Amino acid sequence: MAASYTEQTYYKCLIVINFYVEVEEAILGGILLDPNAISVVADILPIKAFCPFSNQQIYKAALELYKSNKQTDLITVSTCLLDHKLLEKVGGNNKLSQLLTRTVSAINVDHYAGASHFLKWLKPTIIH
Template sequence: MLVDTDALRIPPHSNEAEQAVLGGLLLDNAAWDHVADRVGEEDFYRADHRLIFRAVKLLAEKGSPLDVVTLSEWLASHDLLDDAGGLPYLARLARDTPSAANIRAYADIVRERSVLRQLIRVGTDIAARAFAPEGRDSKELLDEAERQVFAIAEQGNRQNQGFQPIKDLLTKAIDRIDTLFERDDPITGVPTGWNDFDEMTAGLQAGDLIIIAGRP
């Protein structure tokens, strides 16, 4: 009897890391600020963990006290407590998590496993479309594959940046403006050697995507 090994594969995830993140949030209300920019509801593998995280997020964003009691009350009031595992499971999450000190590291593990699952989904989709292109040529398929993979990478880049104080951002912006103002050379980026183009763009700037096209 042949066994479909692909069907037996379990998508990458860390149940322990997911539980540690949720337990840490129940132990320390301030821990929310450490994970809000690093992990989202969709990053959790288990449906009950996604539900618990969504409820935690709603309570945290309202500034409500967050612990096993308040979370269970909110879930019960929305008829979701059983779907989240019930009060015993919420209590277990808090009891089995020693502290929230390492919650950022746990959140990073959850996020990393989520990225791997997204890559698996995209890879499966790319393979399926390659087997059944439905009139699309290879260039179209490659463009779509690149777009999907880039979207995963871009989401990861945004989360890695995290929240930054406005004071720090303004300081960097002012320093950058002062530096550019003091320059004698109008080309602030990387020159291309095409004078007209460099005058229009001041050179290639970090983070810019420039597409040059012409009529056929």
């Protein structure tokens, strides 16, 4: 029996949302990997462009460090999150390490930021 329209729509939404989170994580991994990557996306992506709480808080910490002229590497972002009592809430150092290990290069961070900027307009349509 074929899936109903509602089920099909639901599964399509899940695919888009998962893709969106993967784009966010590629951006965050790039920021942790390359100290210059944050300068590429800081003016393009607001914090609210990130969907899961954990991604929002990691990006917010990276922006805070960037605006304070500090590095946005694994150690400084982890310390910033710890100082704000958010490290465990975002998934701990394991989450940050996963972002790094899934990211091969930060070279496409501008491309991902553009995709994320576009997808932020799609997100409310999908969720509502």
